[in-house]
Amino acid sequence: MRKIIALATAAAMCLSMTACSVSVSTSETTKAEESAAETTAAEAAESSEAADSDLVATADYPTKPINMIIPYGAGGTTDVWGRKLAALLEKYLGQSITVTNQGGASGSIGCQSVKEQPSDGYTLLVCAETMGTYRTMNICDLDYEDFTVISPLVGDPKVLVVGKDSKYNTLEELLDDIKANPGKVTMSHSGPGGSGHNQGLVLKELGYDVAMTSFDSGNDALLGVIGGQVDFTNPNISTLGGYIESGDVKPLAVFSNERMEAYPDIPSFTEVVPESEKYLNIPYTLLSFVVNNDTPQEVVDVLKAATKKVFADPEWTDFVKQNAADPVFEKYTDEASIKEFYDNWKSVICWLQYDNGVAEKSPEEFGIARIEE
Known part of the structure; x- marks a missing residue:
């Protein structure tokens, strides 16, 4: 009987020690999990603060999702570069950007649809070089002058x-x-x-x-x-x-x-x-980022600031190098140089097309000067 009591007592002591051990282990695990959670939360908050510091949005713009029109079909040069720009702009504007392809008539259908939207910065356009020849080619009445150029993007070398x-x-x-x-x-x-x-x-x-x-x-x-x-x-x-x-x-x-x-x-x-x-002192395939020309200046300023951040982003600079693109955006950064660039481009191309019977209307009709010999 004494042996049975002794064995029962020993077993009870073992169970008690085991319970204590489990209790301590569980307590330590809980503390470790709480500590890890606190660290993760702190890192997330820090990451969020860093992301917020990249934002260039104001209280007034943008406050809702944005649409970007690509006036050509999916998978082409304009589409590829437009989608890359949209993805990075989201990062700095803090709003989602939906890319919509509206092809047809040398891109003029998509460009015209943007022109018909409110000039509030919620409809963006990435266009190709044909924008500069629509009038002389008698495709439509649109021109770069109908839009505010946020920035030329790249030239895709031929x-x-x-x-x-x-x-x-x-x-x-x-x-x-x-x-x-x-x-x-x-x-x-x-x-x-x-x-x-x-x-x-x-x-x-x-x-x-x-x-x-x-x-x-x-x-x-x-x-x-x-x-x-x-x-x-x-x-x-x-x-x-x-x-x-x-x-x-x-x-x-x-x-x-x-x-x-x-x-x-x-x-x-x-x-x-x-x-x-x-x-050959101009890119023959030129992509540009534009908005309607009566868009409020404060909205234009936000878009320009966000675009400047995109151009400094390693994801963008790597993409430019990988695609062997001509970084036109680096060469023309202020309004005067941008205007001179587009005027020169139209001077070369529009007169080239007209002199060879490709363009229906004379560039002179639209005040486009002939290139200097």
Whole structure:
């Protein structure tokens, strides 16, 4: 009996010690969890304060979600850059931005829809270079002057390429053949008045008569070269990189007066044809961020401040480098330089198109000065 009592007592002591041990362990775990929760909350608060410090919004703007119109279809150059801008603007404006594609009529349908919206900063527009030629091309009455330019964005460099099996290995060989066979060497482009077509007009102005063939899109024009249907084309680098790496095309020149940092081995067009420089001091595929021109100045100021933060954001600068884009936004930052930039662009392109019978109306009708010789 004494043994049973002793065993029972020992068991009770063991259970008591175990309960104490569990109680202490649970208490310590709870304290650790509470401490971790406090740390997480503090870090979240600190992160929130840091995020708030990046905001440039005011009490009056923006106070609700924003819409951004891309006047072209999804997946194109304008769409890609517009969506990247929208995603980063959300970060600094503190409001969501919905991107809507409204393509058609060289982008004029989407641009017109923005013009018809209230000028309150809640409808933004990322447009392409065709905005500067709508009037002379008789597409519509819109112009950059109908909008306030928050900032030019980037130029998407154009590269003259031939297929991998082409007999041309250098720009000199291609140009020599064009000279020897005027109107016989074929060039594809995405349509009249577009940046690729404009490049063909520059060649014509320089004495190189090529047979221009219009395709439904820049990508189709490029596939026409890869498939051997035409001799050469001039796509944007943002859509070309993979084809260069795969060897499907041979790049002969950047249609510019300088080489690209991302592809330093591709010569600039002006290295071979120096007299082309007066035509190549502008980006042929130009993207711009604009709002209606009667938008309140305080709203414009907020958008400009947010855009400036976007341009300094590593996610933006990395994207620019990855796509070998021309950082036009770095070169024209005040109202005077921005206006001079767009005036010069229209002077070059609108007169180029009119002199070659592409534009229906004279640039002079709209006060666009002829480029200086």
